[in-house]
Amino acid sequence: MTSLPGTRRLLATWAILMGLTLVSMVSARLDADAWQALPLWSAALVLLATGFKAQRLLMVYLNLRMATPAWKGAFVGLVTLTLALIGAGYLVARLA
Amino acid sequence: MREHRLPNPGWGPLSALPGNPLMWVLILSELLVFMAFFALYAAERAAQVALFDASQQELDPLMGGLNTLVLLTSGLCVALAVEASAASRLRRARRWLAAAMGLGALFGVIKVLEYASKFAVGITPDTNTFFGFYYGLTAFHFAHVLFGLALLGLVTWRTSLENVETAAAFWHMVDLIWILLYPLLYLLR
Numbered sequence: 562m563t564s565l566p567g568t569r570r571l572l573a574t575w576a577i578l579m580g581l582t583l584v585s586m587v588s589a590r591l592d593a594d595a596w597q598a599l600p601l602w603s604a605a606l607v608l609l610a611t612g613f614k615a616q617r618l619l620m621v622y623l624n625l626r627m628a629t630p631a632w633k634g635a636f637v638g639l640v641t642l643t644l645a646l647i648g649a650g651y652l653v654a655r656l657a
Numbered sequence: 658m659r660e661h662r663l664p665n666p667g668w669g670p671l672s673a674l675p676g677n678p679l680m681w682v683l684i685l686s687e688l689l690v691f692m693a694f695f696a697l698y699a700a701e702r703a704a705q706v707a708l709f710d711a712s713q714q715e716l717d718p719l720m721g722g723l724n725t726l727v728l729l730t731s732g733l734c735v736a737l738a739v740e741a742s743a744a745s746r747l748r749r750a751r752r753w754l755a756a757a758m759g760l761g762a763l764f765g766v767i768k769v770l771e772y773a774s775k776f777a778v779g780i781t782p783d784t785n786t787f788f789g790f791y792y793g794l795t796a797f798h799f800a801h802v803l804f805g806l807a808l809l810g811l812v813t814w815r816t817s818l819e820n821v822e823t824a825a826a827f828w829h830m831v832d833l834i835w836i837l838l839y840p841l842l843y844l845l846r
Binding site for chain 1: 675722733
């Protein structure tokens with residue numbers, strides 16, 4: 562049987578995921594009264610927080626930390642590529 | 658890594674993955690499908706900036722954020738159900754699975770309320786390209802949530818470590834896709 566993350570690690574990961582979700586929401590300035598485009602640093606922070614959340618979910622919730630470095634790299638690489646696509650699309654639209 | 662220490666010996670390159678190897682094939686293929694849709698969205702957004710900006714204002718990012726918190730908490734419950742199953746505490750595992758399903762259902766209720774508020778003001782998938790993507794991507798994800806709920810229900814009935822681990826992997830994939838979808842549609846403006 563694969564070694565599981567354990568309750569303590571799961572709870573710590575959940576707290577990190579909750580915190581990063583709130584960081585994303587604050588970075589996206591959801592408290593602002595009027596709609597406005599995000600400053601680029603805010604958008605970058607949203608993407609970074611999302612990337613870290615996805616990495617934690619893969620490694621702990623999905624227990625990918627038990628896999629070989631090749632598989633870990635493949636999945637983290639795929640998520641990074643997805644976020645790069647999202648970021649590039651956003652950047653092109655913002656700078657247009 | 659030596660063959661006998663791999664989580665799934667005999668599965669070739671998939672041997673090194675934890676849980677059911679076929680679920681990882683599904684996770685990989687789903688990620689690729691969603692990545693293709695995200696790329697299409699990015700291209701359309703770059704081509705129709707004003708329309709996407711105006712349409713995005715109609716979404717409620719707080720509802721999306723709330724749904725993210727709900728789904729991630731549901732993921733925790735499923736992970737705890739796997740831990741309980743591994744310790745042969747099947748009653749506890751069922752309780753965690755029930756909590757996960759309850760939160761999954763709450764995600765669905767919030768999503769339906771969100772759809773209803775859009776339809777009430779005449780915003781449908783045909784409204785424009787942005788809302789085509791919004792409804793298309795979120796409904797496709799929602800279909801995965803419903804399938805995941807059915808899967809969790811099934812393993813609550815037939816509880817074993819292997820079954821719970823397999824359903825949990827699917828549920829975490831649903832989580833993962835939502836994590837990527839949320840900033841794309843709601844936050845990056």
